[in-house]
Amino acid sequence: MKVIASSLRKGAVVDMEGRLYVVLTAENIHPGKGTPVTQLNMRRISDGVKVSERWRTTEQVERAFVDDRNFTFLYQDGEGFHFMNPETYDQVVCSPEIVGEAAPWLQDGMIVMLSTHDGVPIALELPRLLTLEITETEPAVKNQTASSSYKPAILSNGARIMVPPYIAAGTRVVVLTEDFSYHERAKD
Incomplete structure (x- = not known):
């Protein structure tokens, strides 16, 4: 299926010359002069090689047919990361390369979006927001306002x-999984 390059987002799967690539980062660049372009950093699914491509934002790109479904994270062992389809109870195993930087953020029973191509897992997407507890941080200083600089903290994971x-x-805080940054204090 052909789509315009500017519509591609992180986690999308692109078919280039018969090879599948998963989009790691997508950035639309609008220079003052010239044509707007879309810069994509991608990982080839077959061997993990990272590539960078640049297209005009209106160019057509072949998007691979991928089955996106919610899966429940079960556990991790030497074989990889195990997920279960909550509808059929089928289990799939993802390699650490596919899970990537999401690995420390996975929690037992967490619902994630798993992309599969011909039954093989190729990409994983965490929920947008995660709630975790701060286990260690510097103590709060009196008369310090929220507008001052941030301080480092270690989460429960x-x-x-x-x-x-x-x-x-x-304190329980909400973390934004797009860039793993502090979003807000948890409401619970």
Whole structure:
């Protein structure tokens, strides 16, 4: 199926000369003069080679037919990351290369969007927002406002993020999975 290059987003699968590529980053660039272009950083699914392509935003790109379904994360072992289709109870195993930087963010029972091509997992998309607890951070300093600089914090999954100065250890926060940054304090 042909789509315009500017409509491609992270996680989309593109077919170039019979090879499948998953989009890692997509950026639309609009220079002051000249034609707007779409810059895509992609990973070839067959061997993991990363490539960078640039197309005019109106050019047609072949998008591969991919089955996107919700899967439940079960566990990780030496074989890989195990997911289950909640409708059919079929299980699939994803390699660490496919899970990539999402690995530390996976939690038991988490619903993720798994893209498969001919029954083989090729890409994984986390939920947009995740709620985690801060396990360690510097103490809050009096008279410090939210507009000042952020401070480092360690989450319950071991990941490091930057949080506002008023956030203390034990606070539950919402993390934006697009760039793994602090979004807000959890409402619960």
